[in-house]
Amino acid sequence: MTIRAALLATAAAATLAASPAAAQLNASAKKTYADFERLAPQRVFMLTANGDGSLWAGAGGEDPSGAVERGLKNCEEQSKGKCTLHAVNNIALEGRDWKQVAPPKLPNINRLRPQPWWLNRGPQSAAGLIIWSHGYMEGVDATKSAPQGQVTYFTIEGYDLYRFDREWIRDWPGDATALVESVRQARALGYRKIVLAGQSAGAWVSMAAAMRGAAVDGVISVAAAHHGYVSKMTDVTRARSDWQQVVRGIKPGPRFVVVNFAKDDYDVGGRMDDAKAAFSASGVDAIIVSDPPGFVGHGAANGNTFPRKFGGCIHDFIETGQRKPPCI
Numbered sequence: 001m002t003i004r005a006a007l008l009a010t011a012a013a014a015t016l017a018a019s020p021a022a023a024q025l026n027a028s029a030k031k032t033y034a035d036f037e038r039l040a041p042q043r044v045f046m047l048t049a050n051g052d053g054s055l056w057a058g059a060g061g062e063d064p065s066g067a068v069e070r071g072l073k074n075c076e077e078q079s080k081g082k083c084t085l086h087a088v089n090n091i092a093l094e095g096r097d098w099k100q101v102a103p104p105k106l107p108n109i110n111r112l113r114p115q116p117w118w119l120n121r122g123p124q125s126a127a128g129l130i131i132w133s134h135g136y137m138e139g140v141d142a143t144k145s146a147p148q149g150q151v152t153y154f155t156i157e158g159y160d161l162y163r164f165d166r167e168w169i170r171d172w173p174g175d176a177t178a179l180v181e182s183v184r185q186a187r188a189l190g191y192r193k194i195v196l197a198g199q200s201a202g203a204w205v206s207m208a209a210a211m212r213g214a215a216v217d218g219v220i221s222v223a224a225a226h227h228g229y230v231s232k233m234t235d236v237t238r239a240r241s242d243w244q245q246v247v248r249g250i251k252p253g254p255r256f257v258v259v260n261f262a263k264d265d266y267d268v269g270g271r272m273d274d275a276k277a278a279f280s281a282s283g284v285d286a287i288i289v290s291d292p293p294g295f296v297g298h299g300a301a302n303g304n305t306f307p308r309k310f311g312g313c314i315h316d317f318i319e320t321g322q323r324k325p326p327c328i
Contacts, residue, residue: 025051028051029053033053037090040057040058040146042146043055043089044064046075047083048075048081048083054074054079061116062116063102064098064117089117089118089119090118090119091103110182111178111179112163113163114160114161115163125158128195129159130162130194131164131182132151132162133198133206134163134202135201143167147197149304149307150315154195172205176208177209179206179214180209180214183214184215196216196219198222200266200298201226203225204246207219207224210254217318220314221256223266225266225267247275250279252282252285255317255321256284257289261296261297262291266298289327292326313325313326314327
């Protein structure tokens with residue numbers, strides 16, 4: 001079976017698996033569920049004995065078992081009573097055992113793979129495709145890490161969620177070229193909109209792919225990094241010159257949101273000024289979020305605080321070009 005045929009078949013099954021998870025909730029639980037939809041996988045939504053909602057997110061892995069265990073424990077400790085699972089990731093359980101409602105798994109697209117245990121609909125039914133590229137540490141397998149929450153502002157609208165995973169990074173140009181080719185194949189399969197999003201090494205490879213001509217509509221780069229800790233660099237000028245090469249090589253077309261945090265141990269400094277100058281000269285439509293107050297360090301976008309504050313305006317700019325606070 002071809003990739004296209006497999007995508008069509010699983011998309012039909014995915015349509016049956018979807019359900020209006022918030023339909024029977026009380027007003028308080030509906031509000032909590034709206035917050036839940038903006039959390040990254042793996043995530044769970046539970047109901048307490050009196051019908052209130054409870055949420056938990058933050059576990060990685062190939063399935064949501066860790067999130068289920070920790071979420072139920074937290075819910076029952078907080079509510080002092082029995083809690084029941086109502087939704088796992090973007091799947092409503094409707095009283096079923098979560099293990100029995102695994103979503104149809106779409107096939108890989110070149111080096112892209114679908115986010116594990118996530119309901120994707122395929123290129124003909126999805127509003128678009130958002131591709132998450134994770135960060136990386138030497139000797140650590142990050143292929144089971146969770147995406148950051150800003151991707152969920154797109155999945156709420158019906159975007160499919162795929163990953164560009166790299167267990168070891170030895171060939172940066174090759175990875176960027178592979179991401180370009182993966183995007184090309186996703187376009188050929190029928191995805192109407194494609195957005196790249198990444199953190200650290202994933203942000204860098206997303207920017208590099210855009211520089212190499214990836215046919216995308218937007219790029220979200222958070223704390224891009226490529227050269228390791230500044231304290232361990234033998235030549236700090238190389239990191240900045242490589243960044244300048246990337247931003248100067250990007251051509252108008254996609255919209256970019258480029259985020260950098262204060263006191264980032266991977267940042268040699270000056271890069272946001274470089275991006276502003278390069279994009280101003282080339283006409284690239286971009287928002288630069290430089291050192292936002294309250295967010296410090298390389299991993300400042302981990303957890304829920306950053307996407308809750310910035311996820312909406314990042315989404316609105318990538319989708320429509322609207323510049324809303326705090327993305328200005």
